[in-house]
Amino acid sequence: MKDVIDVLELQGQREKHRKFIDYRHHDGSYMGVRFIFECGMKLNLKPTTVTTAAYIFHKFFEETDIKNYDTYLIGATCLFMASKIQDDIVKLRDVINVSHNTLFRASSPLELSDKYWAMRDAIVQAELLIMRMIKFQFSIVDPFKYLLQYYKTLRSWLHPQDWKEIPLVQNAIAFLTDFHHDSSIINYKAEHIAIASLFLALQCHGVSVPQTDEDDGLSWFTVFDSELTKDKVWEIAERIMDCYDKESKDNT
């Protein structure tokens, strides 16, 4: 049997190479959101559902001390709530299975045991608690909507080769999505976050918007929001970049 490729072993090696996060050894809001993103993807939820879950997560911990709650219970519950809010329905049973398997990597799905019912009960109760803590504010402003609208307008301003050859909007969307790892996201207006994400994408690729002179204080985004200052945009952009520092710290 020597010539037979040991698929299981190969798979095992690959898993080792991928280095899955063991959430049980981590804490804090960054890991909580990482968990939401991982489970959300496994549940095949829409990206906006996942970011809505992250937003609720930060809203909840704005009012409470993260040390008093189980980060991943709250994370799983936020996903379940966000799926209802975004009409992207997922069954509670699936949320439980996916979050359990994400926490205990090698385990098989929970049987209908006391432990399963306890977890189910915990999520149902956590849902009622979170709803009360976020004041039942279910209409959450979607920053992606603004990003796409601004980009559509901005595009006609740019040199065609800039938006044809450079993945500006893709990067801006990625920045905006990743920014949801940081709890400061709830302190900014959706419009401003959208502009900062686009701004950062333009900066990264060194693309300048024609006819706007930074020294004259003429910025492209004043058209979208006359109140928004350059300092504010930089502040948000730096917050976005901070997210990536957190990631590299966690991987070492």
Add this chain to the structure above:
Amino acid sequence: MQSSSSRSNIPVSRSNEVSCSSSNSSNSSSATFANSREKKKYIEEYNFPFCDEASKYERITKIGQGTFGEVFKAKDKRNPKKYVAMKKILMDNEKEGFPITALREIRILQLLKHENVVNLIEICRTKANASNKYRSTFFLIFDFCEHDLAGLLSNTNVKFSLGEIKKVMQQLLNGLYHIHFNKILHRDMKAANVLITKNGILKLADFGLARAFNEIKNGIPNRYTNRVVTLWYRPPELLLGDRNYGPPVDLWGAGCIMAEMWTRSPIMQGNTEQQQLTLISQLCGSITPEMWPGVENLELYNSMDLPKGQKRKVKERLKPYVKDVTACDLLDKLLILDPSKRITADAALDHNFFWVDPLPSDLSKMLAQHSQSMFEYLAPQRRPGQRPHHHQVFFNQSITKSFIDTGYQDRIF
């Protein structure tokens, strides 16, 4: 902790609850709470800073009942002049946590702030204690409206002038325009869900069946449930199993309500989906692919018995009640079989009906003559089995008595 119950509302902190990540969860809860009395006390005394207790309102009387739960009139204890309506959120049979219908209703009402949409003030809870098995009840708190349209229409002492009918319809269409503009479908238009304040301001209410809708994207049709809208106000496309419907479903209901302003009772009181389709065909003409291209593709088109050779008689049948010519014309455009040809809220507001004499006129003076609240729920003549003789039935020639007598409150989902 009781693992079988899913509705006790214990605040979940790491110290007293099962957590996702601790592996020996069942032990940890008993360890931190010395006894269950201590835990119960913790639950009873837990204070939610952002969700007030329902006891801040004093319940006065029940004003509504439906599959959604109960509605009460109540008074704000700190401001005795302020009246509210409290709508209980039913959670008894929920397997998936907080009911999505209630969540949708809250989200939609937060989005739709408009003069002609009922105003949601807040959400309240009851204290959890032994008497409710540690499960809080939640209430939606609304601004109180004195009347609903079904209640007003069932009272023969309430008389609407043509100008007042125009005002009702104009406000109703304004509300519909606003909700459709925000990409929301109401999906339960009926006279009982149209509230009117004593000042004559109309408010669309009960968004328990409402949902957001999309224009069709990438040619993939929507698949919404067609088990919506009270049968008597249900449009033909839903009765034929359409799952890719849109705002026209609400405008059919608006047409039924408009006719009811004159007939004083729902114009098509079917008992089953089949009977409802028969009544619609008798009024609006036979449902055929010539009148309504594409109808043959609807799921139930072949399984329903659709009367053939019926002529459209909307204007003819309504004329004895509706003397005004422009009113008849607008009704004719609202009660169009083909949803793609049915008039939109926007176009209906531009219809001559609202712009020729008599112009829409204020309702408050007429309502001032009636000091008592009129709700369908409280109106005895609208309740099953108690119909008095003055209660005209629009279709009395074509349907049997027994099927008129079935309950008005028949809500089929």
